[in-house]
Amino acid sequence: MHRNQELYHFLMENSQQMTEDWYSMVEDQDASSIYSTKDPKIINTLKEQNQDYYLHLHKLFIEEESQFFSEFEKWSKELASDQKHLNTPDHYVVREFMRTQDVYTNYINNFYKQNIEKVSVDQLFSWLDIIRKVFNLSIYIYIDEAHRNTMKQLEAQKQMINELSSPVxxxxxxxxxxxxxxxxxxxxxxxxxxxxxxxxxxxxxxxxxxxxxxxxxxxxxxxxxxxxxxxxxxxxxxxxxxxxxxxxxxxxxxxxxxxxxxxxxxxxxxxxxxxxxx
Structure with a gap:
């Protein structure tokens, strides 16, 4: 019920603008957050990652649900292991996931308004519902990877402290x-x-x-x-x-x-x- 070729093509045509819309919403003054950077190279990398996320997400509307979620989960785990994001406080990353979701749902709503005679309200709600599931999965995968990263760092620090605490x-x-x-x-x-x-x-x-x-x-x-x-x-x-x-x-x-x-x-x-x- 969620698949729709017209919606897919609409999203692909507007994909780059989605990323620009997302980045225009980024306002971060915390130096510990990757999103506060003024470095053009890092900004470009952030935009590329956001665009890559959208391109993977668009496939939701042309693939079977089980196939999409299987492949999307694997890809999301690779994305979540990005060290620059792992070094950013979790709530900043989650905030950007939510902003990315806001941008995406806005474009879904725009598509619905432009095709209101062909798309039912039930269809719109089903799209919004499955998109919510995708973003919840993304946030869960990131938080899980961030937790694993934190545990590794704590273990490494504990090991170092133990080694330094017993010097001959x-x-x-x-x-x-x-x-x-x-x-x-x-x-x-x-x-x-x-x-x-x-x-x-x-x-x-x-x-x-x-x-x-x-x-x-x-x-x-x-x-x-x-x-x-x-x-x-x-x-x-x-x-x-x-x-x-x-x-x-x-x-x-x-x-x-x-x-x-x-x-x-x-x-x-x-x-x-x-x-x-x-």
Whole structure:
């Protein structure tokens, strides 16, 4: 019921003007939005993307509905992965989808007015309804892709923070310091173990001071990971010294039955470094 060759040709003939009408509505002063650009090249790219969107949308009126939506969804996912749009706040992108829809429905209404004797009101409503579905799909696909992009960025940032939060600092005479700060969960503890072993091997460290004075709480799993680190370092020929152990952490270790007999401990980092250098 939605297919109509005359409407399709009407839209194709006016497609470029649709894009110009859309861009004339763009008013954006936020520097974080791609739509605020004054760069002619970027403006031209925006217009090309908008025109490409319209050209794909026009096919709705000459193709079977299932075929159209299948192909349109695939194409929309590719469009949604454009990094410049993903870097733009979501509400700006959604706003432009809505403006694009407004322009499109205006041209549908114009076609209806010009062909009122041949097009029924029911036909007009069916066109407007299916267009609404298409734009809802476009917005959903974009928001979903934007969410995926955000999660990837957060994961990358978390990875970077974790890596930077467990640096092995080389001192002198093949000694090094591992200052641990903040909350340590099981995932971070495992990452600390992996990074520390790699860095100690690369730096050819023979004595490592692990300072816990910046750690307030350690749970059962994390305590095990730290002692596993010490045992593994020993296998690599690296001696370990624990410094700055808080009373509550010491109690946790004792309750777990962890053996401190073979682990050198000091009350402070200063004491640990003094012992290492003597």
């Amino acid at each position: 600092i080389r001192l002198q005479n093949k000694t090094a310091l591992l200052p641990l700060i903040g909350d340590i969960d099981t995932a971070r503890a495992k990452l600390i173990l992996e990074n520390t072993l790699i860095q100690c091997a690369e730096l050819k460290i023979e004595h490592l001071c692990i300072d816990l004075s910046g750690v307030a709480i350690i749970d059962t799993m994390v305590a095990h990971e730290i002692f596993n680190l010490i045992k593994t370092l020993k296998l690599l020929g690296v001696k370990s010294t624990l410094s700055g152990i808080r009373p509550e952490i010491a109690q946790t270790a004792i309750q777990l039955g962890l053996d401190f007999d073979e682990v050198r401990t000091t009350a402070s980092l200063a004491n640990a470094l003094e012992q290492i250098n003597t």
